[in-house]
Amino acid sequence: MTKQTQNICSSLKPRRNIDPVHSGSGAWLAERLTSIALVPLTLWFIASVISLGDATRADMITWLHAPVSLILILCLIVATFWHMELGLRVVIEDYVHNISIRKSLLFLQRGLCIVAGLSCIIAALCLGLLEG
Amino acid sequence: MPGSDKTLDKRPLSPHLQIYRWPVSMVLSISHRITGAGLSVGALMMTWWLVAAAISDSAFATVQGFLGSNFGVFLLMGWAVALLLHFFLGIRHLMWDAGWGFGPLAQQQPVVLGSGSRIYRITGWGVIGITIGAVLVVWITGFRVWR
Numbered sequence: 599m600t601k602q603t604q605n606i607c608s609s610l611k612p613r614r615n616i617d618p619v620h621s622g623s624g625a626w627l628a629e630r631l632t633s634i635a636l637v638p639l640t641l642w643f644i645a646s647v648i649s650l651g652d653a654t655r656a657d658m659i660t661w662l663h664a665p666v667s668l669i670l671i672l673c674l675i676v677a678t679f680w681h682m683e684l685g686l687r688v689v690i691e692d693y694v695h696n697i698s699i700r701k702s703l704l705f706l707q708r709g710l711c712i713v714a715g716l717s718c719i720i721a722a723l724c725l726g727l728l729e730g
Numbered sequence: 731m732p733g734s735d736k737t738l739d740k741r742p743l744s745p746h747l748q749i750y751r752w753p754v755s756m757v758l759s760i761s762h763r764i765t766g767a768g769l770s771v772g773a774l775m776m777t778w779w780l781v782a783a784a785i786s787d788s789a790f791a792t793v794q795g796f797l798g799s800n801f802g803v804f805l806l807m808g809w810a811v812a813l814l815l816h817f818f819l820g821i822r823h824l825m826w827d828a829g830w831g832f833g834p835l836a837q838q839q840p841v842v843l844g845s846g847s848r849i850y851r852i853t854g855w856g857v858i859g860i861t862i863g864a865v866l867v868v869w870i871t872g873f874r875v876w877r
Contacts, residue, residue, distance in 0.1 A: 630827055633820050640817055644810075644868060651876045652798065655790040658783040682773055685766045714777045721777075721784035 617701060625684055632681035639674040662726035671722050679715030683708055754854040762819040765812040772809045798876075807869060814864045818857045825853070 619625070650661060662668050686707045694700040779797075782789040796802045825831045831853055 630824065633824055637817070637821065640813065644813070648868070648872050648875055652794065654794075655783055655787045658790070678773055678776075682770050686770055689763060689767060714774060718777050718780050721780040724784040725780070 617697065617704075625687070628680065629684045632677045632684070635673065635677040636681060639670060639677060642670055643674055659725050662722060665726075668722065668726035671726075672719060675715055675718040675722065679711045679718070683711040686711070753851075754858075755850055758819055758822075758854050758857065761815060762823075765816040765819075768812045769809070769816055772812065775805075775809075806872075810868045810872070811861075811865050814868065815857075815861045818861050818864070822853050822857055826850075 646661070646667070650657060653661070662671065687704060690700060690703045690707060694703055779793050782793040797806060822831070831849055
C-alpha cells in the first residue's frame, strides 16, 4: 500500500468530526420561506425606520399601537431571527473545523437568536399593547 | 490532510486569488455571506433599539443618540447597503430555487469561455446596479427626513 492509503486505512474508526442534524431539508425549506416572508417585511421596515427618523419613545409607542404595525413587526422579528439562525448555522458549519468548538458555537448562536428574538417580541408587545 | 503522525500538514497553496480573474458570481456569493453576517449584528442592534424603547425614555434616548451620532449614521448607512445587497441577492437565490436563471441565454449556444452569455452574470450585474440605485434612494430619503 502507498503511504497515503496506509494513513487512511489506519484511521478507520467511526468518523467523530461530524454532527448530523437530521433535519437538513426542513432547514432548507425554512430558509426559503423566511426569505420570501422577509421580502415585503424588509421593505416595510426600511420605510418605517426612515419615516420614524428622530423618534422619541412616545413616537415608538404611537407607531406600534397601530395593530397593522404591531402584526408586521412581530412577523418581521420571527422571520428575521429564524432566518438569521439558519444563516449563522451554515456559516459556522462551514468555517469551524473543530467539532467541540463548532457544537458549542452552534448551541450559543441558537440561544442568542432565541433570546434576542424573544426580547424583541416582548419589547414590541410592550410598546404596542401597554399605555407607556 | 492528515500526516503519518495524525497532525494536520500545512502545505503551501499556489497563489490563486491574486492571479485569476474574479468572476462576478464569486464576488456576489461571498458578499451575500458577508452581508448576512453583518446583518446579524444589525439584528442585534435592532434588538437594543426595541428593548430600549420598551424600557424607558432615557434608555431610548441613549440609543437614538448613538444612532444619530456620526459613527451611528455611518453604521446605519452601511447597514442599508448590507441590507439591500443581501435583499436583492437573496431574490436572485430564490429565483434560482424556482429553477430560473442558470445557463446560457440561448439554449443551443455553445460554451464559449469568457463570453458574457451566462444569464447569471447578467442577473449578477443587474443586482449590483439595482442595489446601487436602491442604496442611493434610501440614503437620500433618509437624509432628507432626518436632517
